[in-house]
Amino acid sequence: MKATLRLDKLLAHTGFGTRSEIKQLVKRGVVSVDGKTAKDSGMQVNPERHRITVDGELVVYREFVYLMLHKPQGVVSATEDNRDQTVLDLLDEQYSHFDVFPVGRLDKDTEGLLLLTNDGKLAHNLLSPRKHVPKMYYAEVSGAVNESDIEAFARGVTLDDGYVTMTAELNVLHCGRPEAGELSRVELTIHEGKFHQVKRMFQAVGKQVTYLKRLSMGPLKLDPALPLGQSRELTEEERQSMLAHGE
Structure with a gap:
């Protein structure tokens, strides 16, 4: 059972406004707990045990949300910029x-x-260097990606700063012919997340990534039906598999 928390904190977390705005809602008498008008925005409530409404609307409390985003180019992975x-x-x-x-x-x-x-514990566990969470990418690469590159990536390549990568699985979908202007198409699975790692790995073998797309992270796979730039909540199966992977 979830611990109790302040009514104003619960309502703020479920999108009913700031704490000061929620205080005004309580003053107006439109917030009720188990059918009784709430008098104190700081009262303790249990989201699993108490039935809370605002203007007759039932409040559904969720502590954590998990979203899959199909990130497009040109957008930064930050909370503000x-x-x-x-x-x-x-x-x-x-x-x-x-x-x-x-x-x-x-x-x-x-x-x-x-x-x-907003699940900090899961994020910490998934990003922990000790976890070696696999991440698969699709890449288009200038130059002929061949068996020697597969073997080099399996051994680990030395990046421009001297770091030797962990073993990585390179699957060549199409070996391009540079003389014909063709790009190679590959799938690459890495088990760490150094800065610009995929691009730097190909640079280490004399090639250049021209297009890069992440297909999976641990057990979570990009939904092929999810349009570029759109997001959706994880299914229960996806959520459970990620939580289990992050333990």
Whole structure:
């Protein structure tokens, strides 16, 4: 059972306004707890045990939300930015009061799967270097990606700062012919998250990533039906698999 919390905190968390605005709602007598008009916005309530309404509307309390975003290029993985649009700007207004944040980041010019939540414990566990959560990317690369690159990535490559990556699984979907202007198409699974890692790994073998999209993170896969720039809540199955993965 959830612990009790202040009525104004619960209502603020469910989008009914700031604490001062909620105080006014209580003063107006439109907030009720178990059918009785609430007199004190600071009263303790239990969201599982008490029936709370505002102007007759039943309050449904959720502590955490988990959102899958199909991130487009040109958007930064941050909660605020003075110059660029952020991933929070893409979310429906109904999630604004939950204080969600991106779990990890995708580069500004990278598309694909991004998880957003206000569950700090899950985010910490998924991002912990000890977890080695696998992340799969689709990439288009200039240059012929071949067996030697597969072997190099399996051994670990040395990045420009001297860091040697963990073993990574490279799957070549199409080996491009540079002389014909063709790009190689690949899928790459890495188990860490260094800055610009995928791009720097290909640079280490003399090639350049021209397009990058994240397809999965741990057990969570990007929904192919989710349009670019759109988000949705995780299904119960997705949520449970992520929570289990983050333990």
